[in-house]
Amino acid sequence: MPLLSNFNIEVELMPVSAQGEVLLKSVYVSVDPYLRGKMNGTHPPIFELNEPAASKIIAEVVESNNESFKKGDYVSAYLKWQEYQVSDGTALQKIDSNTAPLSNYLGVLGITGLSAYIALMDIGKPKKGETMVVSGAAGAVGTIAGQIGKIMGCKVVGIVGTDEKIALLKTKFGYDEAINYKTAPDIKAAIAELCPEGVDIYFDNVGGTISDSVIANMNNYGRIPVCGTISNYNDIEEQTGPRLLPIVVYKFLTIQGFLIGDHAARFPGVTAQLAAWLKEGKITHSETILEGFDKLPAAFIGLFEGTNEGKMIVKIN
Ligand SMILES: NC(=O)c1ccc[n+]([C@@H]2O[C@H](COP(=O)([O-])OP(=O)(O)OC[C@H]3O[C@@H](n4cnc5c(N)ncnc54)[C@H](OP(=O)(O)O)[C@@H]3O)[C@@H](O)[C@H]2O)c1
Structure with a gap:
């Protein structure tokens, strides 16, 4: 069983975005059972000791030096557990915050x-x-x-x-x-x-x-x-x-x-079906949202203790 003492929070200087990069601020972080395999080596690539963990994150573009993104865009990607990080835009997927609440893209629409x-x-x-x-x-x-x-x-x-x-x-x-x-x-x-x-x-x-x-x-x-x-x-x-x-x-x-x-090509079509069922009231969903970057380890461990109903998410204030 993972323990809180397996995790450590470190303070670093704010990263700065260079030409072609964006500065991202984490907004919602997904914690998932499969991350356990990144700690014990069964789900490569594994987490390195004393390096940030990572998972699917919804982030806001707070500074852009990349013409594909503008300040205020929301994106989803497999990112590091950091409040701020830079990205060259590779693998960032834009998220439409008008279609559904942002957190939904980590759960029912994710x-x-x-x-x-x-x-x-x-x-x-x-x-x-x-x-x-x-x-x-x-x-x-x-x-x-x-x-x-x-x-x-x-x-x-x-x-x-x-x-x-x-x-x-x-x-x-x-x-x-x-x-x-x-x-x-x-x-x-x-x-x-x-x-x-x-x-x-x-x-x-x-x-x-x-x-x-x-x-x-x-x-x-x-x-x-x-x-x-x-x-x-x-x-x-x-x-x-x-x-x-x-x-x-x-x-x-x-x-x-x-x-x-294995099924990435089908994501747009299946997401559209799930969004339609949500809109029609044919399905509903739950999110257990813990607030604060420091809650990430507890949220993750909670998956193995059953403390969540529906999708377990951490909101970064
Ligand atoms: N194959 C894929 O691509 C894929 C994608 C997503 C998820 N998954 C897998 O799908 C499963 C569910 O994932 P999720 O993200 O939806 O997590 P989740 O079900 O939201 O959270 C995990 C739940 O598992 C239950 N649990 C924990 N330890 C247990 C145990 N020893 N025996 C029985 N139940 C236990 C807990 O509920 P209780 O209170 O009921 O114990 C807990 O709330 C996981 O196995 C995950 O790895 C696979």
Whole structure:
């Protein structure tokens, strides 16, 4: 488990933009589970010791010596955890602050919303009347995946870590049922009880024993998009579990891994679909926003403690 003591805040001189560069001020910083892999080397490029961490950031152009950007533009990019930094403009994506609140571009209209849509539609292939289970259901990806499942006509059941999140899923995000994996005495039995017809789609955000329990309840020809395995990200030793391949064979299951970086060409079209559903009120979303640059480590660690509902974001004042 990452600790606050793994992080250090340093004060440096303000950077100055040279010809062809822009000076950026960070406004919203995304903290994400995958950053854990940049600390332990499983998700290259890794974070270097005593260098700034980095993630997707929405920044304001506060000074421009680059003709493609003007002062006041908002941009999104994978940037360093710094209040200010310079960029030569490469890989900066302009963001329209009139279309949606800026923070939305880190969540429902950003990587997590896109992941929910593409992993579910491409691999989960939801059909009307089917039953879908989502783990990590109250998080950034899970809240959107479940709602898309409902739009597609599925019964949707979530797995979360608190009773408050169960209530949130049912009242705000349209989930039909949900279970608390921390208090359910037997997750496999709880899924069987809530899904007596069996599970057709398992949207997996967490891996580990929770996934073993859901996979034991799959129907023939079930589909399992594996978006993430957060329950393993802090593992020091390799975990073992039940042998699942016999179930894969005898139930004709499809299990497919997914990485959003593989689908960049589809981002504009899928973002437009998600924005349209938001506007029509067909989907909604939550953001947990902590304020202050010094909250970055706590926000990141909070992902592994479940302190977020929806997308975890830090606003830089
Ligand atoms: N493949 C891709 O391209 C891609 C893109 C985006 C995200 N992801 C993955 O998708 C998953 C969700 O990401 P996100 O950004 O939406 O994060 P998130 O779900 O908003 O936040 C993480 C949540 O995971 C739950 N959690 C933490 N530790 C857990 C454990 N040991 N067992 C079960 N649940 C645990 C917590 O909720 P509870 O209170 O319910 O425990 C926490 O709120 C992650 O695995 C992430 O790596 C993958």
